Amino acid sequence: MKKIVLMFVYFSLCFCCLTGVFGDEVKSVSVMEGDSVTLHSNLTEIQSKDVIEWRFGLQQIRIAEVNKEANRVSIYDDVLDGRFRDRLKLNTQTGDLTILNVTTQHAGIYQLNIRSNRMSTYLFNVTLYARLPVPVISTQNSSSSETSSCVLLCSVLNVRDVSLSWYKGNSSFSSISVSDLNISSISLDLECLDDSYSCVVNNPIRNQTQHLNINHLCQTCSDTTGLTFIHKVVICCVVVGCLMIVASVLIFCICRKHTNTHQQVQSGEEEIIYVETTFHNRRTCKPKAPVEDEVVCAEVMR
Known part of the structure; x- marks a missing residue:
């Protein structure tokens, strides 16, 4: 790893020097690292009098050339201690250069010279990234004995210039940047787990993902949901019981009121006294003719 750091510093210096020149x-x-990379000349076709030349590094060592006028294609893969041996491919139509199985020795500044009616120069800075390891997820004991939360630790080893993140589904909610080669980790504190969480390490061109295994880590959310369901059942039973008590009291009050009303009606009927009515014929008083005394009439009661 120390060698990688030194190479990075070296090529950074090369970059600064070439940019200044x-x-x-x-x-x-x-x-x-280990992949192939193609440097494009942006030419659709090399003209008959064009010369395409590729050079590498601060010393501008020539590694490949296409000379259309001389009808010559040259690859100088023995230079620089043979680091490019069997690793270079040159497109004779466009002048594109492909480097195979790239290692730290092939990272740095590449210079493209195109000589036709005029001279054109282009620079490419090839940056190498080490292959990413798969993150490791482990449990960590909580610092508080009173909490039942689950503390997870996602770690990566021997990486640099990467990001380490926790994801829930497709959304990132916690992330750190790793700039050195030491062990780097990011923690996650949860009450319970489900299978939507994952840890991702990524650099500008690739990523590695580790998904949670809820069968071996902490308490699952399904267990917590089960406890909540029991609580809900108990609450529902209590509510139903209270409703039944209230309904029973209402029914008792209605029945009692109906009984009292019925008794009052019966008492009223017993207090009625029936009186027999007798009807008498009313007599008409007829005065006697010879007697001229005053006649007194009495009303007949029926």
Whole structure:
């Protein structure tokens, strides 16, 4: 790993020097260690009098050339102690250069010279990234004995210039940047787990993901949900019981009121006294003719 750091510093110096010398825009190209990378000339076709030349490093060592006028294609893969041996491919139509199985020795500044009616120079800065390990997820004892939360630790080893993140589904909610080669980790504190959580380590060109195994880590949310369901059942039973008591009291009051009303009606009927009515014929008083005395009539009661 120390060698990688030294190489990075070396190529950074190369980059600064070449930028100062040529003043041209530098195109950054990223590649994973062991992969292949192609540097494009942006030409659709090399003209009959064009010369395409590729050079590498601060010393501008020539590694490949296409000379259309001389009808010659040359690959100089023995230079620089043979680090490019069997690793270079040159497209004779466009002048694109492909480097195979890239290692730390192939990272750095590449210079493209195109000579036709005029001279054009282009610079490429090839950055190498080490292959990413799969993150490791482990449990960590909580510092508080009173809490029942689950503390998880996601770790990566021997990486640099990466990000380490916790995801829930497709959304990132916790992330750190790793700039050195030491062990780096990020923690996650949860009450319970489900299978939507994952830990991701990524660099600008690739990522590695580790999903949680809820069968071996902490308490699952399904267990917690079960306890909550029991609580809900108990609450529902209490509510139903209270409603039944209230309904019973209402029914008792209604029945009692109906009984009292019925008794009052019966008492009223017993207090009625029936009186027999007798009807008498009313007599008409007829005065006697010879007697002229006053006649007194009495009303007949029926």
